[in-house]
Amino acid sequence: MSPVRVLLVDDEPLVRAGLRAIIDAEPDLEVVGEAGDGAEAVSQVRATRPDVVCMDVRMPRVDGIEATRLLVARSESPRVLVLTTFENDDYVYDALAAGAYGFLLKRSAPEQVTAAVRTVHTGESLLFPDAVRRLARAHRGRGEAERPGLPMLTEREGEVLRLMARGLSNAEIAAELVLGVETIKSHVASVLSKLDVRDRTQAVIRAYESGFVPLR
Amino acid sequence: MVAIGGALRRTLFRARTYLRLVYLLLGAALVLAFGIVDLGVLGTLATAGVSMPVLVLLAVPIVVIPPALLGLVPAVRQVESVAAESLLGVDFPDGPPGPATTWPQRRRTSVWFLLHLLTGLIAGVGLAIVVPLAITALVLPFTDDKDGIWWYVPAGIGMLIATVAVCIGLGAAVTALAPRLLGPSVDDRFEALEQRAARLSERTRLARELHDSVGHALSLVVVQAGAARKVRDTDPAFVAAALDAVEEAARTALTDLDQVLGLLRDEESADPGEHRPVADLRQLDALIAATRRAGLAVEPEVTGDLARVPAVVSRESYRIVQEALTNALRHGTPPVTIRLDVRATEFGIETVNAVASGRPSRRAGRGLRGIQERVAVLGGELSAGADDGRWRLRIRLPLPREESR
Numbered sequence: 001m002s003p004v005r006v007l008l009v010d011d012e013p014l015v016r017a018g019l020r021a022i023i024d025a026e027p028d029l030e031v032v033g034e035a036g037d038g039a040e041a042v043s044q045v046r047a048t049r050p051d052v053v054c055m056d057v058r059m060p061r062v063d064g065i066e067a068t069r070l071l072v073a074r075s076e077s078p079r080v081l082v083l084t085t086f087e088n089d090d091y092v093y094d095a096l097a098a099g100a101y102g103f104l105l106k107r108s109a110p111e112q113v114t115a116a117v118r119t120v121h122t123g124e125s126l127l128f129p130d131a132v133r134r135l136a137r138a139h140r141g142r143g144e145a146e147r148p149g150l151p152m153l154t155e156r157e158g159e160v161l162r163l164m165a166r167g168l169s170n171a172e173i174a175a176e177l178v179l180g181v182e183t184i185k186s187h188v189a190s191v192l193s194k195l196d197v198r199d200r201t202q203a204v205i206r207a208y209e210s211g212f213v214p215l216r
Numbered sequence: 217m218v219a220i221g222g223a224l225r226r227t228l229f230r231a232r233t234y235l236r237l238v239y240l241l242l243g244a245a246l247v248l249a250f251g252i253v254d255l256g257v258l259g260t261l262a263t264a265g266v267s268m269p270v271l272v273l274l275a276v277p278i279v280v281i282p283p284a285l286l287g288l289v290p291a292v293r294q295v296e297s298v299a300a301e302s303l304l305g306v307d308f309p310d311g312p313p314g315p316a317t318t319w320p321q322r323r324r325t326s327v328w329f330l331l332h333l334l335t336g337l338i339a340g341v342g343l344a345i346v347v348p349l350a351i352t353a354l355v356l357p358f359t360d361d362k363d364g365i366w367w368y369v370p371a372g373i374g375m376l377i378a379t380v381a382v383c384i385g386l387g388a389a390v391t392a393l394a395p396r397l398l399g400p401s402v403d404d405r406f407e408a409l410e411q412r413a414a415r416l417s418e419r420t421r422l423a424r425e426l427h428d429s430v431g432h433a434l435s436l437v438v439v440q441a442g443a444a445r446k447v448r449d450t451d452p453a454f455v456a457a458a459l460d461a462v463e464e465a466a467r468t469a470l471t472d473l474d475q476v477l478g479l480l481r482d483e484e485s486a487d488p489g490e491h492r493p494v495a496d497l498r499q500l501d502a503l504i505a506a507t508r509r510a511g512l513a514v515e516p517e518v519t520g521d522l523a524r525v526p527a528v529v530s531r532e533s534y535r536i537v538q539e540a541l542t543n544a545l546r547h548g549t550p551p552v553t554i555r556l557d558v559r560a561t562e563f564g565i566e567t568v569n570a571v572a573s574g575r576p577s578r579r580a581g582r583g584l585r586g587i588q589e590r591v592a593v594l595g596g597e598l599s600a601g602a603d604d605g606r607w608r609l610r611i612r613l614p615l616p617r618e619e620s621r
Contacts, residue, residue: 012432014461018439021447021454058428085431106435110442 243336520558
């Protein structure tokens with residue numbers, strides 16, 4: 001299997017250098033390019049065709065949110081892993097809402113960095129489900145007026161969506177519901193298509209925003 | 217009845233009651249002073265042949281205008297406020313107000329001053345005329361053989377009680393009115409609140425910037441250190457570079473932390489309470505001498521009177537010069553010229569030095585940020601840049617006009 005192709009986007013060259021050393025040390029991961037801001041990131045994506053983009057949020061000129069929006073608007077786009085200094089940064093949720101798959105604190109240990117890149121690449125489970133819920137709760141009420149309702153899900157699909165929000169992978173959901181992994185996969189695919197979203201993170205955010213999954 | 221008696225006893229045996237009386241009598245003394253002048257003026261007019269009805273008409277402005285004008289003098293507000301606090305026992309939440317700085321404050325003080333004289337007049341008349349009269353009334357029935365004057369005794373007692381009651385009542389009334397006429401008005405309070413809000417938002421901004429810059433540096437430290445640990449055995453060159461980066465980032469973060477905390481602390485010590493001497497431009501000579509000892513030739517040129525620069529600007533300017541000299545010491549080539557120029561409405565700081573060739577300006581840019589923050593807090597302007605091989609930093613700070621200080 002060819003290694004996962006990673007693009008690093010951060011305005012601080014030393015952060016990029018550090019992440020490159022961490023990621024390149026793994027045989028199954030490979031840094032294929034670097035960019036210093038969001039605009040450069042978009043052209044680098046075109047040139048290097050990465051699987052995962054590690055994207056700083058706060059950058060001069062085009063920031064990480066705008067770049068994420070630009071990237072996910074295209075088909076065949078890579079998954080975006082947002083890098084942030086602080087979890088309590090309004091930008092993080094904005095980036096997730098803009099289509100990022102997950103976020104990673106820059107202070108994470110090297111092992112967490114590589115694990116996060118792999119999770120984002122496979123898209124099999126939600127990254128840091130508790131943190132996503134906290135962020136959604138902190139941003140509850142924004143745009144409450146046009147809060148979109150969820151389209152009709154079957155009871156089974158609803159159950160699967162709730163377990164997705166808890167961060168369970170397909171295999172874990174299958175074990176929980178005593179069903180086959182293939183069955184779960186088709187339920188997940190059906191949820192994503194009914195909600196008209198690209199991935200689990202977006203589905204979970206929709207589930208929180210619509211109130212389908214309570215924010216506790 | 218018992219309750220009223222108790223309250224009366226408490227009032228009569230309280231020192232405050234008599235201090236208030238002192239305040240009223242001060243007013244009476246002032247009335248006496250003004251009265252002598254008024255009588256002189258009116259007497260002169262009378263001897264000059266001004267008719268009685270005209271004199272009566274003239275009496276009102278002649279009596280009222282001089283004290284009203286005196287009440288407009290800014291210092292009267294301070295004097296009256298201190299007297300109101302110490303004698304009347306008025307509790308001004310922010311301490312007794314100082315001299316009047318605005319016309320509404322002056323007008324309200326003038327009204328207060330007239331009120332002080334009027335109440336003083338009433339109390340003075342009570343004590344100087346009614347009390348002797350009452351005493352005479354009390355004594356007369358026992359010393360005079362005349363019949364039918366026994367009622368002088370209750371009348372005298374009544375006059376004494378009435379005088380005491382009026383004095384206590386006036387004291388209480390002026391005490392209740394003092395905060396409204398002497399204390400800060402709604403506008404004053406609003407302005408103070410706005411200033412406080414501006415200070416707070418400035419602090420918040422500084423805190424956020426600190427949070428961002430330190431967060432940025434620490435993230436860098438963590439990423440680099442984590443990466444170095446990971447490739448320790450395979451890439452020694454990376455480890456060495458990472459250590460350099462970590463050292464540099466941590467040092468920069470600490471410098472930022474120091475600077476911003478310094479700014480926040482300066483604001484705190486502007487409040488009364490903790491007093492620590494903070495260096496300002498008066499210590500400029502010592503700073504320049506120290507810089508020279510550190511090996512940097514400095515040429516100061518001062519135009520205007522540095523003592524005119526307000527304390528806050530002076531302190532911040534000292535720090536700015538200090539920072540500029542440190543930058544020059546790190547990155548520049550001697551000598552450094554410092555020009556300080558005090559003008560009517562602005563204070564100019566300019567430093568010029570030659571730049572060592574081929575040096576990157578990145579770190580100089582970071583040192584500049586501390587200066588920029590100070591300049592921004594003071595509402596000034598900054599321009600910096602190299603021209604013709606010389607690094608020039610130019611700062612203009614606004615100064616308050618002299619008369620408004």
